[in-house]
Amino acid sequence: MRLENKVAVVTGGARGLGQAMAELFASEGALVVAADMGDLAYENPRVEGYKLNVADADACKTFADYVLEKYGKVDILVNNAGITRDGLTRKMTDDMWNLVIDVNLKGVFNLTRHIGPAMQTAGSGSIINISSVVGEYGNIGQANYAATKAGVIGLTKTWAKEFAMKGAQVRVNAISPGYTMTDILKTVPQELLDKFAAQTMLGRLGQPEEIAKAALFLASDDASYVTGHNLSVNGGMRL
Incomplete structure (x- = not known):
């Protein structure tokens, strides 16, 4: 129960990576709000769904106000919501x-601008931004996606400095998954999956649960430093 008594917010939490993280966090004792x-x-009795478009600042x-009022805090924020429009x-x-x-x-900015400072005021918290291997290395036909995922890494490093000011134990990290078998990849031809x-x-694609376990580590006190x-x-x- 590494997340016992913790409150977690997972965006894009309805399915795929978000579902895997939300359910794993819940199994480790967290109360989870899955925004999607x-x-x-x-x-899942420990996962509350909430309809949210993260692109809508208001x-x-x-x-953020709803979660903080209802639960009194946010211990973990996972910025996972994302889309592709390739070309x-x-x-x-x-x-x-x-x-x-x-x-x-x-x-990612719209939500963190409210929850990050709340964590800083509380003195602790863990923010996990989901980037991508494409943000690290680029990919043909994904200039828009690569730009956002590289930007997420820049936000991560900036917020790790900002939200730890004045001694707050707020940690901010990113995860860059490789090709992982979510619904998006289920539409990709098998020969391309074999190439990936x-x-x-390791000669295989990743599973959502493997990314979720990495997120659990960063969310928990096991990653306190x-x-x-x-x-x-x-x-x-x-690549």
């Missing part, structure tokens, strides 16, 4: 660019 634009794809303020740069439209920036980068798997040292770090969980991916 869609309904939860699961039922909605994020309302949500080569010469073919990428303004809408494709702006939508990914609004959700993947601005959305062959690029890893880890902050400002980007944890690559990619099976030893070679």
Whole structure:
């Protein structure tokens, strides 16, 4: 029960990586608020669903106020919500660019700008930003996505400094998953999945539960001296 009596917020928590993290956190004793634009794809008595568009700044303020009033605190924030709108740069439209920036980068800022300072006032907390192997190394056809995920790493390092000011024990870290078998990859042709798997040292793709376990480590007191770090969980991916 590494998260006993903790309150956790997980964005994009309805399915995929978010579901894996929310349910694992709940099994470790946390009360979890899973914020997502869609309904939860699961039922868990320790997970509360909340409809939220992280790109909506006002909605994020309302949500943060709601959680802090209802539970009195937020111990863990996982900024996981994200989308893709892929295309080569010469073919990428303004809408494709702006939508990914609004959700993947601005959305992380919209919520953390309220919950981070609340953690700082309380004196402790753990923020985990979900980046990507694409944010570390880039990828053809994903200029918008790569820009947001690289930006998330920059936010992580900045907030690790800002929210620890005046002695607050607020830790901010990022996780950069490799190719992981979520719903997004289920639409990818098998020959491409095999190619991705062959690029890893372990010769396989990741599972959502493996990313969730990394998040559990960073959320828990086991990582009490880890902050400002980007944890690559990619099976030893070679690009």
